[in-house]
Amino acid sequence: MRRVRYESPGGPLFLEDTPAPEPGPGELLVRTEAVGLTLPVVRKVTEAAEPVPLGGEIAGEVVALGDGVTRFEAGQRVTGLCFGHGYADFAILHEAMASPVPEAASAVEAVALVRSGLVALGALEAARPERGEAVLVTAAASGVGHLAVQLARLRGAARVVGAVSDPAKADFVRSLGADDVILYTDDNWGDPVDCILDAVGGDLLTTAIAALAPDGRLVAYSSGGGTIQAYDLLVGAKSVIGFQMARIARGRPELYERWRLELWRLFTEGALRPAVHGEFALEDAARAHEVIESRRNLGKVVLRP
Template sequence: MRRVRYEHSGGPEVLFLEDVPVPEPGPGELLVRAEAIGVTLPVVRKVRETRDPIPLGGEIAGEVVACGEGVTAYAPGDRVTGLVFGHGYADYALLHEAMASPVPDAASAVDAVALVRSGLVAYGALHAARPAPGEAALVTGAAGGVGQLAVQLARLKGGAARVVAAVSDRRKADFVRGLGADEVVTYEDASWGDPVDYVLDAVGGALLKPAVGALAPSGRLVAFSSGGGTIEAYDLLVGAKSVVAFQMALVARGRPDTYEQWRKEVWELFLTGHLKPFVHGEFGLADASKAHAVIEERANLGKVVLVP
């Protein structure tokens, strides 16, 4: 089978395709023929920043072709999606049963990759913001895989009366307005408009300061990016503002019932036509470097997906 790998850190150019044997599923594992693979900013960052190469994991969706010992919930022929911690940029990937969830018949593998993990992160971040109907929300990284869903969910589940989308380039304005954003700002704008009640921050880093500055008194910022960054305590103190971190993995491990309920609600919103994930482009495995370049250049409008 084909697999994408890299041997040293760098940009998209370090990725290469290799031929390797199809892996055998171990205890509790599913061997999945990958039909769609999500490309995420954290993985792109790891390729550039991690000194020792790591497997390119992440979100996959496809058909189960074999099951390891002890698997009880799935069988060959089932369609699943889930998070792979080993090699995921490949024709076949090993997915642990505990990380898998079924894909409805009405959805494609690309739909599943664009919706489930990104939708759960967006849903969880919104939940952490404790939104009240009629409040104003701001979403950074609003045109990305998670941000595009967070913009929609702020209205659908948060009841936001006003949604502000923060993007890297003004050329993304029409896209995020199409998602339901009332206002669009860029990261370089001197002002992000009237204050908001909460910020869902998918970017971090240097954007944390203006994100805190965009909050109204007693406003809340939810940090859920892999971008790091520092917030001055005084900037919070003067407006009685607060920051809370959200991590999906902690919910999946520590609150499985909540995780499952959120997953069902995200699928229901999709299947009823209320929540619509958009895909920037579908790339073959041989073009994984092009997919990474789209994200590095902040050019994506929606989810970037590999389709073997």
């Protein structure tokens, strides 16, 4: 099979031929039809001390089962987050991270909707927004962010604000239902908001905390790190909540399943529209990474093995 990898931090991505992996206990071997790229994996290529497997959201057909798998069978279409080598013709998916794909959905729609949508929905649930509150979403044009904007509106937010790095993304974010679009560099982020879903982190956290109304909540699900001053939270009794999807998938499978069904219901009804920025062949993985690194993407970036 073909697989994309690299040999040194920051090194070029290249295709290699290698035997298909064998599924271990509790694992599925999937013939990949689509791979959704994620910013944390793209960052690891340049930031990790040693080369790491290029994982991500995969969708495809189950071709083999490891011992102990009970929820899936060969020939079934699934999607989920692959922590091993995902940029490949075949990939390993742990049963706990896998979800079935409805017949009416394509593999590309699955990788654009499910994992990113689960993060967006989970972060929104963690923020505990009440109907009529204002919600701000950073990285609002990203694979997760563009779904979070729509979900915030569907959940009854009175005002939805999208924060982006480039004014060229404003029309796209407004088309998703955002009332306002701001730039990270704006001096004034407008009226305070009750909830912020943050996928950026870093120095932006200080500005985001300042944009919260009293009793406001910021949900951090970014791999970008950052530091928050306790005093900034004490003033106004603000809160910061960390959210990680993997903990839900492994520790609360019933909640993971409920959220997954909710996403597919909204998709089937036409209420939730996953956007795909572009589809790239495996040999063009470096170009796909460059789109994400330059923050040009509007929606999900997908590889098609």
